Amino acid sequence: MSHAATVILEDVHRTYGTGAGAVPALRGISLTLRVGAFHAILGPSGSGKSTLLHVASGLDVPTRGRVLLLGRDLAVLSDAELARVRRRSVGFVFQFFNLVPTLTVEENALLPVLLDRAVTRADRERLDRLLGAMDIARLRRRLPEDLSGGERQRAAIVRAMLPAPPLVLADEPTGSVDSATGDAIVTHLREQVREQGVCLVIVTHDSRVAEAADEIVRLHDGRIVERTAQKPSPTDPSA
Ligand SMILES: Nc1ncnc2c1ncn2[C@@H]1O[C@H](COP(=O)(O)OP(=O)(O)O)[C@@H](O)[C@H]1O
Numbered sequence: 363m364s365h366a367a368t369v370i371l372e373d374v375h376r377t378y379g380t381g382a383g384a385v386p387a388l389r390g391i392s393l394t395l396r397v398g399a400f401h402a403i404l405g406p407s408g409s410g411k412s413t414l415l416h417v418a419s420g421l422d423v424p425t426r427g428r429v430l431l432l433g434r435d436l437a438v439l440s441d442a443e444l445a446r447v448r449r450r451s452v453g454f455v456f457q458f459f460n461l462v463p464t465l466t467v468e469e470n471a472l473l474p475v476l477l478d479r480a481v482t483r484a485d486r487e488r489l490d491r492l493l494g495a496m497d498i499a500r501l502r503r504r505l506p507e508d509l510s511g512g513e514r515q516r517a518a519i520v521r522a523m524l525p526a527p528p529l530v531l532a533d534e535p536t537g538s539v540d541s542a543t544g545d546a547i548v549t550h551l552r553e554q555v556r557e558q559g560v561c562l563v564i565v566t567h568d569s570r571v572a573e574a575a576d577e578i579v580r581l582h583d584g585r586i587v588e589r590t591a592q593k594p595s596p597t598d599p600s601a
């Protein structure tokens with residue numbers, strides 16, 4: 363038995379613009395992202411990596427093809443349903459963090475939960491654990507402008523992980539941190555894969571990050587040119 367799917371992409375195309383100026387960013391991507399697996403996405407700049415993450419998480423809509431997130435066809439959801447699915451089921455770590463500049467680290471982290479429901483004691487305990495795991499507990503009342511790039515990156519990771527989403531996508535999460543911090547971030551995310559059965563998808567240029575993945579997916583010009591299974595996933599019952 364292979365792992366259940368978290369996301370299924372079926373012949374997904376995404377073209378920006380129309381007519382002579384159209385840019386085909388994705389050209390027929392079929393890919394299954396699995397429960398309890400870590401997939402690394404590699405490829406040169408402009409190959410469609412960010413677009414793939416956006417489409418897989420419902421942040422963007424394919425021009426053609428289908429995306430199933432946790433068994434639901436995203437195309438048939440209303441905007442409100444899609445927003446709810448994204449808040450509860452998807453943790454997205456943006457390449458440029460997208461922290462709200464007027465909110466502190468902890469307010470940023472709690473915002474997606476607050477938009478969904480009342481914050482509970484369990485949320486606050488999980489927030490404390492995540493801030494500790496990311497080594498930014500002492501920075502919780504700072505504004506993003508008073509943080510380094512690496513600290514902002516880790517605040518963005520805490521925010522993404524707080525609702526305990528089954529799908530976590532990160533666009534170059536180690537791009538602005540030193541290698542020791544990068545290793546700590548990847549180790550933490552990897553633990554979430556193993557312990558919580560999270561489906562983790564990381565876009566990276568960092569070969570050390572890719573080495574920790576269960577599968578490497580290489581993109582070129584909007585197509586998958588190679589998929590390499592690196593090792594059996596530790597929680598895979600068929601392994
Ligand atoms: N909002 C946009 N409007 C027009 N073209 C875009 C937009 N976003 C990305 N593209 C183009 O789509 C292609 C893939 O981009 P992207 O997914 O960002 O690649 P990567 O993340 O691998 O660098 C590139 O040619 C890029 O210029």
Ligand SMILES: [Mg+2]
Pocket residue numbers: 411412413457533
């Ligand atoms: Mg990108």
